[in-house]
Amino acid sequence: MNDTGQAKPLLEPERAVTAARTRVSLIADGLRRDIHEGRFRPGDRLPSEAELTRQHSVSRTVVREAVALLRSEGLVEARKGSGVFALNPADAQRRPFSDLDVERLSSVIELFELRSAFEIRAAALAAARRSAAQIEAIVAAHEAVAAVFDNNQSTRQADFEFHYAIAEASQNKRFPEFLSLIRPGIVPRVELEVGGGVPRTYVPNPDLIREHEKIVEAIFDADPDRAEQAMKLHLEGSLQRYRDMLRHNSERERQGSRL
Structure with a gap:
């Protein structure tokens, strides 16, 4: 950074941070779409952490962050010892902040x-x-x-x-x-x-x-x-x-x- 607010060239570690965040979003978006479109119905078990890691060629940390994002949205729940399961997206729509109109x-x-x-x-x-x-x-x-x-x-x-x-x-x-x-x-x-x-x-x-x-x-x-x-x-x-x-x-x- 400098006093003019101009960005310095991104270094490799910084690119890695941004790329990791992008991968989190991509994985979460894909799973979210599958839940809304019915590929994963309420009660269905999602692919395991290991499976998602292999499918997307990412670290377990990236997968965990993507799943945590879906949990915060009320789309999945983790059951200890069993895995992560899809919830009813209609119920998620009734969660707090679901009625925010971003165009108002x-x-x-x-x-x-x-x-x-x-x-x-x-x-x-x-x-x-x-x-x-x-x-x-x-x-x-x-x-x-x-x-x-x-x-x-x-x-x-x-x-x-x-x-x-x-x-x-x-x-x-x-x-x-x-x-x-x-x-x-x-x-x-x-x-x-x-x-x-x-x-x-x-x-x-x-x-x-x-x-x-x-x-x-x-x-x-x-x-x-x-x-x-x-x-x-x-x-x-x-x-x-x-x-x-x-x-x-x-x-x-x-x-x-x-x-």
Whole structure:
């Protein structure tokens, strides 16, 4: 990293971290699709950890993370000594956060308010508890965000990975589990609609990289108070942008109703 927020070239270990996360998503997406399409019906046993490891040529850690993601979504359950079994996806739809509408600004705001309540604390815990490997993962995730930002691409996926790496570094497994639980509702900014089904033009937060950099620096320096403050400013800044957007849309609708 440098003071301009430009990303350094990714090193091999950093590429490995990003690739592992991608493989987790791919495996989880495939199993999720199989459950929703009925290949695995409620009560069916999923392939074993060893089988999935062989099928996808990945480590057991990657498979476990993919299964943990599905467990957080209520799509599978692990039975001790028996394996992992599919649950009814209709029941999963009734789980918390399943009704989040990511195209409604009001839902976006609700989610950011909730994220602020726990991610600010997660950043402080990460600064106090992170391991050397977790620092490397956070830095790699930050640089991945900077890379897509510099290419004018959506930062949605990379941004999630950044926040997830911080949650893992808190050493409290409930933080990354909770982040995975609300992941479907973490907003794809490019998909928010202006009105009438017209997609909103993707406009990234111009201060995103510098805000992330301040969080990374505080965690690296093992400064919980500074990490907490940096995360608070980052999330509250995003929250305020969406509140302003909602206010603007409401004013425009009122003006349109007078015509």
